[in-house]
Amino acid sequence: MIGSWFATDYDEPQHVIEGLPVEVGSGRDPGLCIVDQVVRGAAILGRVTGDYGAAGLKVSSPGVPTRVSVVIHLDETGTRWWSDRVRPPRLAPELPRLVLVRAQGELRGAAVLARRQGLRRAGGAKVTVEFDLTAAELDGDGLLMVELAEPPRPDWLRDRVAARSALGVRIDKISVRAQPPTTATPVPAGPTGCDLALLPPSGPERFRLELAPVTPAPPLPRSPSTKLTRRKPARAGFKVLRAARRAGTRVIAEVNKSRPGSGTGVRAVDLLTGVPVELELVRREAAALELRRTGPAAGPVLIGLDPADRGLSCRVVPGR
Template sequence: MTRTFTTPRFQTAFDPVIEPLTLPGELRSGAAAELTTVDQMVRGNAVIGRFIASPALLGVKVRPTGRPVRVTAHFRFDSMSLDWWEQRVTTPGPIRGAGAPRLLLVRAQGKTRGAALMIRPAVDFRRAATGVVCFDLRPEELTAEGLFVFEMVSIDTGRPAWAPAVPAGSVGIMMDVIEFAEVEGDREVGLVSTGTLPADPGDGRLTLGAGYFVANPGDRDEPRRWIARATLVEPVLPGPRTKFAPFVDPVGEPIESRPSTSRDTKQRIKRRAKRAARWVVPVAAVPVARRVRRRAAGLERRFLRAAKRSMSARSMSWVSTSFLAPRVSARNPLTDVMFDLVSRNLVQVELAGIGGGATPGVQVLARVGAEIEIVTDGPLTVPALVRLSIDPSSLRGVPGVDDKTVCWELVETES
């Protein structure tokens, strides 16, 4: 007698029943039972995991409530992301270097939800860059099975030439946590991405590290508005070929400006500072000895600063000067000329959509204090890249500009 099984059964009595994540809830570990599916991602324990390819996805079992669900995804671009990218990406791109900006697109339930720009700081390079994308799911998008699918894709095609980003940028990015909650009010985070989250959320200022930022669609069907301030900056770090003139201590012995290690540098400075302090006989010439000690202390401080700049420049030789942390000038000469620059269309604002779809035009208005107001002609329906720039030739005759560059920061991102 032949037995026929009409219904396939892959589950046994020993398999535990996976309970879905209840709202409000958080997914914080790759070992959580609710994380049922991963593709091109390595699970973690204290974090959800890391992506190893683009595109990559994960599936979470969430219990639907019949109401809209707000999803907030937090991810991180840390030092380990550099190693993972170098090991897995071998195809040379327009910008070779694991530390270059990452431009990422987030999709959920098969639809584009937002984008994020992530840039590691050049000065404090050990500090990770953080990003967040927030979006809402309609009740019908989370079915009775409760499977939520999150995708991360690197934006490598259709990107404007003025938007630098490393190819396969999602490789090595770490997923920290995904928050699920019922919708209450308008979204407050994730509408703008400039490279990393602000150190002081209450300040509200966002510096454009790469000269452009990401604008995600909002909840309201109306034009978007941003206010940006232009400042003149000069790089804190010198270029990789910058040379420092050697300092000379009171004894007359030149000091090398490129020490081998920081420990050797400190020991050498202490020995020469003590020798300089003993150079004049005490008691017989106390005022002179005091001046020599002050001079030696000042020399030590100057030499340490020069050594740190030199060592930092060598370790960051691949970083473009546009990504260096700026030092803002004491006075902003652009305050007096911003109205004239805007009236002559020398302040350019470009908007490019990501992932298809129509993008609105933008208008630029000058404000006091070297600020401009950017207003779109209509609402954003897809994520967009917004670039701010000033023609360098128009600043040649402005007093105080010299060889400085223009840096932008967003001071207000919504009406």
């Protein structure tokens, strides 16, 4: 709080969000008091403009344990932002995004964002990350800080996820409610759309990794950067080429669908410490691997197929 000696006539009283539940889904909400490398939105909370982004909500301390939900979204605008700023090779395919979710200075979860590829365009990828906070973690000033950050990248992961993964990603909504008696969702629902998957540290020790064919992503378009490419004929030609490339990629994927081979294995890494995590292959099925985690994990565990296969999508299912 600014002391009276430093106050000015332009200072406004700080807005505090009172009571639970709390839901902030717009950058114009007065409860959103801090943004760092996040541009505010009208229908969304904001979009990350750098290698990381943080948003702070001024919440009246509820005095009880709470559950926080953060909705993260990768859309067409976000991928165009990323392509124009990172400038990947023109023939390099679009790669999944991997972002860490921090709150109150600690790692709370992670998200894999891989857009579903359609015949004409790609759809968005949306993930909800939930985590619990104790009453002591949201007391005093009542400031809830949520940050999207870059993950550690072991050698086997370096060329499988996009560089600067948080750039362009949307934060659609942050909600806070009283903590229900059940724990936060231990396993993300649904397939990831790529050959990577996440297992929370509180996830099951034994689980199935279901594998299904998916259409690989084509290269991302770039915004025109020269006088020639900005002209309408050139832009129309580029659009036709992109459509043909997307259709060709989809046709090839449909005709020659990827399937897990007899040598398909997995690798895993702890996203908090960057240390490899040991996974034991219990049983191999036609379209699934039954795995058991034999090593400890302090944070979310990222699982990747070995060898990599852009034509396969992973889904973690708790073991029976």
